Amino acid sequence: MKIFLDTAEIDEIRIAARWGVLDGVTTNPTLFAKVGGSYDDVLQQICQITPGPVSAEVVAEELEGMLQQGRHFAKLASNIVVKVPMSEQGLEAIARFAEEGIKTNCTLIFSSNQGLLAAKAGASLLSPFVGRLDDINETGMNVVRELVAIVKTHHLDAEVLAASIRHPRHVTEAALAGAHVATVPHKILRQMIHHPLTDSGILQFRKDWEAVQTAGQSHTHVGAT
Ligand code: E4P
Numbered sequence: 504m505k506i507f508l509d510t511a512e513i514d515e516i517r518i519a520a521r522w523g524v525l526d527g528v529t530t531n532p533t534l535f536a537k538v539g540g541s542y543d544d545v546l547q548q549i550c551q552i553t554p555g556p557v558s559a560e561v562v563a564e565e566l567e568g569m570l571q572q573g574r575h576f577a578k579l580a581s582n583i584v585v586k587v588p589m590s591e592q593g594l595e596a597i598a599r600f601a602e603e604g605i606k607t608n609c610t611l612i613f614s615s616n617q618g619l620l621a622a623k624a625g626a627s628l629l630s631p632f633v634g635r636l637d638d639i640n641e642t643g644m645n646v647v648r649e650l651v652a653i654v655k656t657h658h659l660d661a662e663v664l665a666a667s668i669r670h671p672r673h674v675t676e677a678a679l680a681g682a683h684v685a686t687v688p689h690k691i692l693r694q695m696i697h698h699p700l701t702d703s704g705i706l707q708f709r710k711d712w713e714a715v716q717t718a719g720q721s722h723t724h725v726g727a728t
Contacts, residue, residue, distance in 0.1 A: 504678045505555070507686035509668070511538045511545055515689035516552050522696075527555035529630075529666065529686040531586065531610070532562055543579060550580035556628070558608045560586035561596070569596040577605045584608045584628060589617045594624045601625025608664065615649040622654065622661035628684070629654075632667035633677070643667070644676050651681040671695045 505526035508519050511534040519525040528549050535542055542559070550557050559576040561569045569592060573585035577600075585600055586608045587593045597607045601624065608628035609621035613636060618629040629650055633643030650663045662683035668674060671694050677685040687695075 504682055505684040506674075506692070507555070507558075507664070507684055508692065509534065509666070509686040509688050511535045511549070512689065513538075513545070513548050513552070516549055519689065519692060520552050520554075522692075524692070525553060525555075527557060527582075527684070527686075528553050529558040529586070529608070529664075531558075531560045546576065546579050546583065550582050553582065555582060556584040556606070556608075557582050558584045558586040558610075558628070560610065561588075564590075564592065566592045566595050566599075569593070570599060573600055573605060573607075574603070586610045586630075587626070589613075589621060594620060597621060597624040597626045610666070612650075613646065615646055615653060618646070618650040618663070619653055619659075622659040626661055628664045629661050630664045630666040630686075633665055633673055634667035634669035636667075637669065644673070644680055647677055647682050648680040651683075655681075 506524050507527040507529050508516055508525060509529050511530045516528055538545055546559050561572040563569045563572055576583050576585050584606045587596050588611045589609055597609060600607050606627045608630055609626040610630045612618045612629055612631045618631060621629050631646040631650060636643030647663060647665045654661055654663060664684040664686055665677035665682040666686050668685055668687050668691060671691055674685050674687060
C-alpha cells in the first residue's frame with residue numbers, strides 16, 4: 504500500500520521524504536488554509552519534494568470553473584492530480600479531464616456507489632473518507648473494503664485511496680482491506696513509527712552497552728597496573 508501525506512506543510516513533507524516512506528501528497532483547502540500564501544507556490548514546492556502524485560483541489564462549484572482551475576493546476580507540475588469533489592458537476596469535470604489526459608482524485612466519497620461512478624467517469628484515485636463516516640456512527644472502512652472489491656471485480660482503472668485517517672489502526676485496516684493508498688496526517692505517520700516497547704528497548708540496550716564499556720575500561724586499568 505502506498506502512503507501519501509495529508510498535508511500542505513512543506514517541512515512535514517520533507518521529513519516523510521527523508522524517512523523514505525513518501526509516495527505522494529494530498530492537499531485540500533482546509534489544509535492549505537493552515538499554511539497560507541499562494542496555493543500555486545505551495546503546490547510547486549510540494550511537487551518538487553514528492554516523488555509521486557500531488558492532489559490539488561478545485562473549489563469552483565460549476566463545471567467551467569472546475570475545468571479552469573484543474574487545467575491551471577495540471578500545468579504547475581507533471582505530478583499534479585486534480586482533486587474534484589463528488590457531485591454531478593464533479594463527475595462531468597472528471598470525465599472531461601480524463602479526455603484531456605489530466606489525472607483526477609475524486610474526493611468526499613462516502614458510499615461505494617459514489618466511488619463506482621467516479622471510477623467510471625475516469626477518476627484515477629477514489630477517496631472514501633473513513634474518519635468522517637466513523638464520526639457519524641458508520642463504519643468508514645466498509646466503503647474502502649467494498650470499493651476495493653468493486654475495482655478488482657470489474658477491472659476498473661482506478662485506485663482506492665483511504666482518506667480522513669484518524670489513527671494508526673485506520674492505516675492497518677486500510678492495508679488489510681486492500682486499499683491501494685492511505686493518505687495520512689504527519690502526526691499519525693509519526694505515531695506509526697513509535698511503540699513504547701521499542702523506545703524502552705532502545706534505552707535498555709544503550710544502558711547495557713554503556714555498562715559493558717565502563718566495566719571494560721576498569722578491567723584495562725587494573726591489568727595495566
Ligand atoms: C483527503 O484527501 C482529505 O484531504 C483528508 O483526508 C480529509 O480528512 P479529514 O476528515 O481529517 O479532514
